[in-house]
Amino acid sequence: MKKLLVFVLALSLYCNTSAQNTVEAPKGFSNDIGQMISMLDNLKSRVERHVVSLDQKGTDFLLDENANSPGAIIYHLAATEAYYQVYTIEGRGFNKEEAKKWDTALNLGEKARQEFKDKPISYYIDLYDEVRQQTKVLLKTKDDAWFKEMNGNMSNHWAWFHVMEHQANHMGQLALITKRLK
Numbered sequence: 001m002k003k004l005l006v007f008v009l010a011l012s013l014y015c016n017t018s019a020q021n022t023v024e025a026p027k028g029f030s031n032d033i034g035q036m037i038s039m040l041d042n043l044k045s046r047v048e049r050h051v052v053s054l055d056q057k058g059t060d061f062l063l064d065e066n067a068n069s070p071g072a073i074i075y076h077l078a079a080t081e082a083y084y085q086v087y088t089i090e091g092r093g094f095n096k097e098e099a100k101k102w103d104t105a106l107n108l109g110e111k112a113r114q115e116f117k118d119k120p121i122s123y124y125i126d127l128y129d130e131v132r133q134q135t136k137v138l139l140k141t142k143d144d145a146w147f148k149e150m151n152g153n154m155s156n157h158w159a160w161f162h163v164m165e166h167q168a169n170h171m172g173q174l175a176l177i178t179k180r181l182k
Helices: 002-020 031-051 068-089 096-107 109-117 121-140 145-149 154-181
Strands: none
Touching: 002 031, 031 068, 031 121, 031 145, 031 154, 068 096, 068 109, 096 109, 096 121, 145 154
16 A cells, blocks of 8 residues: 555646756747747746755856856856847857956856856846846847848857857756765
């Protein structure tokens, strides 16, 4: 009887979890763009689960002298997404003001290790949230025809796919780092 109860509970948890793992366009977005937004938001929530409870020591933790801290990595994700906003929507790179805000995070390295510390994880998550909200505002004004258009040597769809795969890559990195903290 106990084994049956455990099985039923496990099955129930699996069904509830898997039912939530769908890709559906939020209201107000074209189908393809909305599906990308759904996937980006899913990844963002999974990225944040790794870091949301970090204290200051964890936020600034470096695996070694060449590593990036969890805080810097979250800033990097926000910077990359901000770059693809201007690249795909406006067809340009960062202007001087934007570069001042984002270039260190975009490139990471020694300068980032020195600059991105002593701020709580909420600082970095708030930046990430602001960028994502702007992504949604901008992409809501576009349609699936625009998504398929070429922008230089890539389609806008591929550019946003790259943002998504970039976040997935760093999600794995954050999982490794946070496991080392325990």
